[in-house]
Amino acid sequence: MTIDIPALLVGAILLAGLYATMSYGLALIYGVMKIVNLAHAGVMMWAAYAVFVLIVNAGLNPFLAPLITVPVFFLLGMLLQRYVVRRVMFAPPISSLLLLFGIWLIMQNISYLGFTGDTRAITTKYTLMTFEFLGIAISINRLVVFCVGILALLVMRQFMGRTYMGKAIRATAQDGDASKLVGINTDRVMEIAFGLGIALASLAGSLMALIFAFDPDFGRSHLLKAFCIVVLGGLESMVGVALGSLVLAVAEALSVLWIMPALQDFVSFALLVIVLIVMPGGMMGLLAKLKKT
Amino acid sequence: MKRIGLLSLLCSLILVLLILPAAGVMAQPKEIILGAALPITGGQSREGGYVKKAYELAIKEINDAGGIMVKQYNKKIPVKLIIYDDKSDNTTSVQLYEKLVTEDKVNVLLGGYGTPLITAHTVVAEKYRVPYVNGGGATGAIYERKMKYIFCLIASVGKLAHTLMDWIGGQQNEGNLKKPLRIALMGENTSHGKEFRQGVLDKAKAAPDRFQVVMDEPFELNLKDADPLLQKVKASNADIYLADARLADYTTMHRRYTELRLYHQVVSYGPRGAEKAARDALGPASDYIISCNWWHRDIPTASARTFRDKYEKAYNEPAEWFPATAYETVRVMAKAIEDAGTLDKTKIRDTLAKMDMKNSLVVGGRVWFKPNGQIENDYVILQNLPGEKVSLIYPKEIATAKAIVPIPKKQ
Numbered sequence: 001m002t003i004d005i006p007a008l009l010v011g012a013i014l015l016a017g018l019y020a021t022m023s024y025g026l027a028l029i030y031g032v033m034k035i036v037n038l039a040h041a042g043v044m045m046w047a048a049y050a051v052f053v054l055i056v057n058a059g060l061n062p063f064l065a066p067l068i069t070v071p072v073f074f075l076l077g078m079l080l081q082r083y084v085v086r087r088v089m090f091a092p093p094i095s096s097l098l099l100l101f102g103i104w105l106i107m108q109n110i111s112y113l114g115f116t117g118d119t120r121a122i123t124t125k126y127t128l129m130t131f132e133f134l135g136i137a138i139s140i141n142r143l144v145v146f147c148v149g150i151l152a153l154l155v156m157r158q159f160m161g162r163t164y165m166g167k168a169i170r171a172t173a174q175d176g177d178a179s180k181l182v183g184i185n186t187d188r189v190m191e192i193a194f195g196l197g198i199a200l201a202s203l204a205g206s207l208m209a210l211i212f213a214f215d216p217d218f219g220r221s222h223l224l225k226a227f228c229i230v231v232l233g234g235l236e237s238m239v240g241v242a243l244g245s246l247v248l249a250v251a252e253a254l255s256v257l258w259i260m261p262a263l264q265d266f267v268s269f270a271l272l273v274i275v276l277i278v279m280p281g282g283m284m285g286l287l288a289k290l291k292k293t
Numbered sequence: 294m295k296r297i298g299l300l301s302l303l304c305s306l307i308l309v310l311l312i313l314p315a316a317g318v319m320a321q322p323k324e325i326i327l328g329a330a331l332p333i334t335g336g337q338s339r340e341g342g343y344v345k346k347a348y349e350l351a352i353k354e355i356n357d358a359g360g361i362m363v364k365q366y367n368k369k370i371p372v373k374l375i376i377y378d379d380k381s382d383n384t385t386s387v388q389l390y391e392k393l394v395t396e397d398k399v400n401v402l403l404g405g406y407g408t409p410l411i412t413a414h415t416v417v418a419e420k421y422r423v424p425y426v427n428g429g430g431a432t433g434a435i436y437e438r439k440m441k442y443i444f445c446l447i448a449s450v451g452k453l454a455h456t457l458m459d460w461i462g463g464q465q466n467e468g469n470l471k472k473p474l475r476i477a478l479m480g481e482n483t484s485h486g487k488e489f490r491q492g493v494l495d496k497a498k499a500a501p502d503r504f505q506v507v508m509d510e511p512f513e514l515n516l517k518d519a520d521p522l523l524q525k526v527k528a529s530n531a532d533i534y535l536a537d538a539r540l541a542d543y544t545t546m547h548r549r550y551t552e553l554r555l556y557h558q559v560v561s562y563g564p565r566g567a568e569k570a571a572r573d574a575l576g577p578a579s580d581y582i583i584s585c586n587w588w589h590r591d592i593p594t595a596s597a598r599t600f601r602d603k604y605e606k607a608y609n610e611p612a613e614w615f616p617a618t619a620y621e622t623v624r625v626m627a628k629a630i631e632d633a634g635t636l637d638k639t640k641i642r643d644t645l646a647k648m649d650m651k652n653s654l655v656v657g658g659r660v661w662f663k664p665n666g667q668i669e670n671d672y673v674i675l676q677n678l679p680g681e682k683v684s685l686i687y688p689k690e691i692a693t694a695k696a697i698v699p700i701p702k703k704q
Contacts, residue, residue: 003528011520117338119540121574139552213544221515256521262511
C-alpha cells in the first residue's frame with residue numbers, strides 16, 4: 001500500500017491553519033490572565049450555530065458570516081470578563097477553571113434547548129468544491145480556513161507589536177503589577193484581551209462549521225487538541241501556536257504511515273507529555289535556546 | 294362446646310368473606326405502570342425524542358382501547374407511562390432506572406436509546422428482574438452477558454454487516470460486481486464499529502474467492518481530520534468502501550471523501566446514509582450511498598403502512614426507524630402482558646422469551662427472540678438516489694427499485 005505522502009502533507013498544512021485558528025484565543029487569554037478558558041469549546045460551538053443561522057436562515061455568504069460573529073463575540077467576551085471572570089481573577093486557579101467549565105456547560109444546555117441535539121452541517125456552493133494543484137485535490141473551504149489562520153496570525157502580530165493596546169496586553173502578560181505602576185489600565189487591558197480571545201475562538205468556530213458537522217457537544221475534542229498546541233507552542237506566543245499547530249498536524253498525518261489512524265490522538269498527547277518533560281518552554285523556548293547557541 | 298365450634302366456624306367464614314374481596318380489591322391494580330429513561334436532552338436527544346413520541350403514541354392507542362386485558366383480573370387495565378430524561382448520560386440513566394423500579398414500582402420497563410446507555414441501564418432491569426424491551430440498542434455485546442430479562446427488537450450490528458455482505462455477494466452473482474472484490478473497511482472505535490468490522494471480516498474469511506479485505510482500520514469518534522484515514526483508503530486501491538460511522542463522522546468523512554475525489558463501486562456507512570440531515574449536508578455527494586437499516590417507511594406490509602400513516606399524521610414528520618421500533622416495543626410488551634395474563638414479572642419475562650408475534654411492523658413481520666434476548670430478523674437495504682430520493686433495494690420481495698451498482702462516477 002503506497003500512501004500519497006505529498007497529498008497527506010498538503011492536507012496536514014491546511015489542517016494546521018485550522019488548528020492554529022482554534023488555539024490563538026486560548027493562548028492569548030492564558031498569556032494575559034493565566035486562566036485556562038474551558039469555555040473556549042462552548043464559544044466555538046456557539047459561533048458554529050451563529051454562522052449556521054446567518055448562512056442557512058439569513059442566506060449570508062459563508063465567508064462573510066465571521067465578519068458579523070467575531071465582533072459580537074468580542075463584545076460578549078468583554079462583558080463576560082467584566083461581570084463574571086474578573087471576580088475569580090485572583091482566586092486560586094481552580095475557581096476560574098470551575099467557573100469557565102460551568103459556563104461551557106450552560107452554553108451547551110442552552111444549545112440543546114434551542115437547537116436540540118440534532119447534528120447540523122452547513123452546505124454552501126463552496127462545500128465540496130476543489131481544484132487540482134500538482135495532481136493534489138485542494139478543498140476551497142480548507143484553503144480559505146488556512147488563509148484566515150495565517151491572516152489572523154499576521155493581524156495579531158501587527159496589533160500586538162504596533163498598537164498601544166497590543167503593547168499594553170504584552171506588558172500586562174509579562175508583569176501585571178509593573179504595568180499598573182507605569183499607568184496601564186490593566187483591568188481594561190484584560191477585558192480587551194479576554195474579548196479578543198473569545199473573538200478568536202468564535203472565528204475558529206465560524207470556520208470549522210464550514211468543514212465539520214456539529215452539535216451542542218461540538219468543540220470538546222478540539223479543545224483538548226488546542227491545549228496540546230498551546231503547550232507545544234510555549235503557552236503564550238502566537239507564533240509558537242502557529243508552529244505548534246504545524247508540527248502537530250504534520251506529526252498526526254505522517255503517523256498513519258506507522259500506526260493506525262485511531263491512534264492520532266495518542267500522537268497529540270504523547271507530544272504534549274514529551275514537550276512538558278523535555279522542553280517546557282515549547283517550540284518558542286527551543287527556538288530561543290537555539291538562537292543563544 | 295358444639296355451639297362454640299359453630300360460632301368459631303361462623304366467625305371464620307365471616308372473616309374470610311370480609312377479607313377475600315378486600316384482598317382482591319387491593320391486589321387488583323388500577324393501572325399497569327411502564328417506565329423508561331430516554332435521552333430527551335443531550336447528545337442523543339434527536340433519537341430520544343423520536344422514541345418518546347412513539348411510546349406516547351402507542352400508549353395512547355392502548356388506553357383508547359381500554360388498556361391491556363389481564364386474564365388474572367378478567368378485565369382491561371389502563372396503562373400509565375413514566376418517562377424520565379437521562380440527559381444522554383450513562384450514570385443518570387442507571388439512577389433513573391433504579392428510581393423507576395424502587396420508587397415508582399413499575400411493572401415492566403421499556404428501553405432507552407443507544408448502545409452506551411442501554412449497556413449501562415439494562416443491568417438495573419436484570420438486577421431487579423423486571424422485564425425490559427428496547428428498540429434502540431443493536432450492539433450484540435449487550436445481549437451476550439447472559440441476562441434473562443432483557444429483550445431487543447432490532448437485530449445485531451454483526452447481522453447488519455452480514456446482510457450487507459450477502460447483498461454484495463448477490464450483486465456479484467448478477468454480474469454487477471467482479472469477483473473477488475477488494476474491500477476498504479473502517480469502523481468507529483466502539484463496540485458498534487468493532488462488531489460491524491468483525492461481521493465483514495467473518496464473511497470475507499468465509500468466501501475468499503469473493504472478498505478480499507485490503508484495509509481494515511478503526512477510527513476515533515468525532516473525527517477532526519479524516520485525511521490520513523482516507524489517504525489510506527485511496528492507497529488501498531479497493532473496489533468497494535465500507536464504513537461504520539455516526540452521523541457527524543459520516544458527514545465529515547464523506548465530505549472529505551468527495552473532496553479527495555475518491556470513487557468506489559459500492560459506498561456504505563453501515564446504517565447511515567439516508568438521514569435527511571446528512572443528505573442536506575452532503576447534497577448530491579450522498580447520492581447512491583448504500584445503507585442497511587432496521588426499518589423503512591416504504592416497507593409494503595399493512596402493519597408498517599399503518600404505523601407510518603399514524604405517526605406521520607400525529608407528528609407531521611417522516612417516520613424513520615427510530616420511532617417504528619420504539620412503537621413496536623410498547624406493542625410487544627403489551628402483548629407479553631396480555632399473553633401472560635398476569636402482572637407477575639417472571640411470567641411476563643417467560644412469555645417474552647417464548648414470543649412469536651405475527652403481523653408486526655418489523656422487517657419480516659415476525660417478532661421472536663433468540664435465547665440471548667435479541668431479535669434475529671432481516672434488515673432492509675436502501676440506496677440514496679438523486680433528488681433526495683431513497684429506494685428500498687433489499688430484500689427482493691419488498692424492494693421498490695433495483696440497485697444501481699456499480700454506482701455511477703460523479704462528474
